[in-house]
Amino acid sequence: MKLPHWPRRVFAQLLLSQTVVTVGVTALTAGLFLAPVSSELDHDAMQRALSIAQATATDETLARAADARDVVTAQRNAEQIRLATGASFVVVTDLDGIRLSHTDPGRIGQRVSTDPEPALAGRSVTAIQQGTLGRTARGKVPLRTTDGRIVGEVSVGISDDSIRRRLLKMLTGILLCAAAGLTAGTVATLVLARRLKRRTHNIALADISALLVEREAMLHGIREGLVALDERGRIRLANDEALRLLDLPGECTGRPIAAVLPPGRLADVLTGRITGTDLPAVRDDRVLVVNRTATAEGAVVTLRDRTELESLVRELDTTRSLTEALRAQDHE
Template sequence: MTLGAQLLLLQVGIVLVTLLLAGAVAVHYQQEQIRDAYRQQALTVANSTARLPSVVDAYGTADPSETLQPLAELIREASLVTFVVITDASGIRFSHPDPDRIGERVSTDPTTTLAGEVFVGTETGTLGESLRAKVPVRDADGEVIGAVSVGILERELAAEFDREAPVLVAWLGGAALVGALGSVLVVRLLRRRIFGLEPEEIARLLETREAMLHGIREGLVAVDQKGRVVLVNDEASRLLDLPPDAVGRPAAEVLDTAMLPLVLGDRPVTDELVLSGERLLVASRTPAVVGGRRIADVLTLRDRTELFGAMRELDGQRNLTNTLRAQAHEFSNQLHVVQGLIELDRRDEAVAFIERIGGGRLLGGAPLSTVVDPGVTALLLAKAAVAREQGVRLVLGADSRLPAGLGDDVVTVVGNLVDNAVDATGQGGEVQVLVRQEDDGAVLVQVDDDGPGVAPADRARVFDVGVTTKGRPDGDHGRGIGLALVARIAARRGGTAAVTDSPTGGARVTVRLPGSRQPSPGALVAP
């Protein structure tokens, strides 16, 4: 049986059961209303008859029935009751619908009424079971001299209900019809809302949806028009480090501040680089439209942390290749000079020539042995080689000292700061690097360049994502990312990052990293 048929039968069943219960209550209420109306009618007629002066006066005549019988019949016909019986103080009838019963004692107990009390209830008399009211008749002194009994047969009450019942049944039938039609409309609306799918199909779609959402390697975050997160897959939770209860909460409470403009803003977002925490992500936003109505915005996220590092390394290799190609001819001539000097057995002059054209050590300044950490040492040598090919001299500060085992955060900070300084300095410039562990265990990284420097108004902004002072297009790999990443690492470690003027004429970037902590999973590490 289809879902629509099940829902229709269920709703119709509920409507019918409700109507049956309501009908039973209505029948009982209607019966009580009819009985109350007739009870009040009988009591009113009995009270009125007992107080009539002509009735009281008839008790003083020689033959009260001669006056009371026609009067009782007139009252009975006028009030539409079954009987009006008037008795004396002994219960002997003075009137009765059947004249042959006059002079006989009443068939029901008159004791209560003759004692001066009013009786209203159901009793069985000579005419059958009836609802009756009995009222005492009093003389001018208030003495009970008789009684008036007014009654309506129970079968007349039943007949009255039978006359009212068709109307009640019609109303209940109309309600049942309206309920059935409403059930049909509800089922159709529900089917339209669920696109005519059956429960098994919905379950399969949900399982497929969950498998797809949590199986794809792109992060998905959906935010509705009220700014609440309505969907998050596993990859998005990993990339954005979201709490388990992110779904249902306002986006402003759970998303990184860098993400909020992308998912809540009005501008188009397509393959936009964003730094979330220490991850470089590519974000795109797509509106979710159902039935022509925009119900949410879906933000797709791709992790480009490793790709970013690979791109930067590729850029460095490409620059190195171009430099080597341009200098190949010059190196060839220099090798010929060295070969000639050796053949002439002028070895001292050959060594002097080699030192002069090679520039001595790759890294100037303090000996590299003061930096024990192998990661930082290897990084400085690699950066010095790349800097030399770009015409920049890299110098290690005299106060540099760094033990081993300080983690990847230091490598990332040093690499990004040196890259930015070499780019800012340009050919013929010099970059000075100071790396030192302080007495309190904090690591100090200070990089100076002799480039154009950073204007005071821009020194706070340079740590924002996408901000660069190098005058190159943002399309270059990583532009506006390096210093932002450095600032976030420093903030995570509880440290500081600042830009000031350098004694060499350019900019000085100083970063202080308290303690020794490992980076978050997936953090950018300089190539």
């Protein structure tokens, strides 16, 4: 099977790569946010179950019922508390861990499915456990009489389903925020890519590299000097011939014309204070012909060395003058 080609245009490459990065970052952020949220929801459910269990354990009637193994009273009071608090179950046991109450009356009289010993030993316990009613967040506390004697335990559970429902509600908000961030990132990427498309004329990335190589070869191969200036008159580019003709330092890029050339006609022509075509100017002992063309981002200046041509013209004028003089003398 033929694999799809990676897009060659700069516009398409930028759009695709930035979209992939935006989606990846959004997904990673949402995942990193959800992991502690799930743990925090479990912790909150366990603390809620513990609070209900502690409040239930203060019921003196329930403590007396557990001490007397009064199933009827224990079941009635525990169910009232369960319905009032919305807990999944409120189980009261005796000192042997035998249920005196349960949401399923058929399980009353059986030993609890999880270890009751820590609570019967006087410790409060929170945990996420799997029991007869499934996975629940649990809080267990000892059940004491008014004289402080432990007569059983109170175990309260919060259903895993209720925890997951809370997580799903939060997940909806998180996904909406992630979708908004993803949309904003994609739109910003599209705007940036379109702008880059206009600036690069939608050429391929390989073509840009080839153009740069060709430009370097052309700039340093031509016999005319070329200087590119930005809108502030700073040198952006100068080829080898321009460095020679203007006697510029090698590190002149980024420096203004006034910093590398002395005041005079040549500097005025390069900065645009003197305008025209084929303007003559002098640098040291060189005679130059300068042309300056304004661009959207500054200007481009071309320089031609006319020193040898001027010397030949002067020699020709001298020769003509001498010839005329000889002809006149010969005629006399």
